[in-house]
Amino acid sequence: MELRAVTLDQFFKVIEESEASDWTSIGRPVFAQDMQQVSGGGQTVPWVEIDEHHSLMSFRKDLSISIATGLTHREEFFEDWAQAFPDKHASSDWVDFRYNGVPVFRALRVLVDGGRAGLPCPPPGSVEVPQRQYQIYRLIDEVIGSGRMFDYFNRAGLQTVALHWPTSQD
Numbered sequence: 001m002e003l004r005a006v007t008l009d010q011f012f013k014v015i016e017e018s019e020a021s022d023w024t025s026i027g028r029p030v031f032a033q034d035m036q037q038v039s040g041g042g043q044t045v046p047w048v049e050i051d052e053h054h055s056l057m058s059f060r061k062d063l064s065i066s067i068a069t070g071l072t073h074r075e076e077f078f079e080d081w082a083q084a085f086p087d088k089h090a091s092s093d094w095v096d097f098r099y100n101g102v103p104v105f106r107a108l109r110v111l112v113d114g115g116r117a118g119l120p121c122p123p124p125g126s127v128e129v130p131q132r133q134y135q136i137y138r139l140i141d142e143v144i145g146s147g148r149m150f151d152y153f154n155r156a157g158l159q160t161v162a163l164h165w166p167t168s169q170d
Helices: 008-016 131-144 149-155
Strands: 023-027 033-040 043-052 055-059 065-074 091-099 102-112 117-120 128-130 159-161
Touching (some): 008 065, 008 102, 023 131, 055 131, 065 131, 102 131, 117 149, 128 131, 131 149
Parallel strands (some): 128 159
Antiparallel strands (some): 033 043, 065 091, 091 102, 102 117
């Protein structure tokens, strides 16, 4: 078996240049969980809270590449652009980009219009999204979403920009 070194940029280039038909998706359970012991609130016995990604996309041409989505970030998300829809409820979840099953990068996705579409999250106070991030989130939407991200992206007033993504600050 050949071992190869892959940079983060190479990893994202493969995803960016792929098509929806190159991916397969699996629904819950995907066994990518967050478990936390919680105590307090007047309870004498601690309890365990479990949250997990609800979807896993696997790249058919290289099964070492996968994307997990759905692990809750915030149940309520407030940015002006995220409220530009008939249903004002927005939430956010994590998108974990995985290599050989190990998360190598994590980014936010904002679910707008009551969860009808998932959009990339620009920096706070901005509406600018790097072109690569837009392309990858559009791919995710085509595979496991509504297929209407382009429309929702435009209605939110978001814009693509020619910036490298991801950066060391992401």
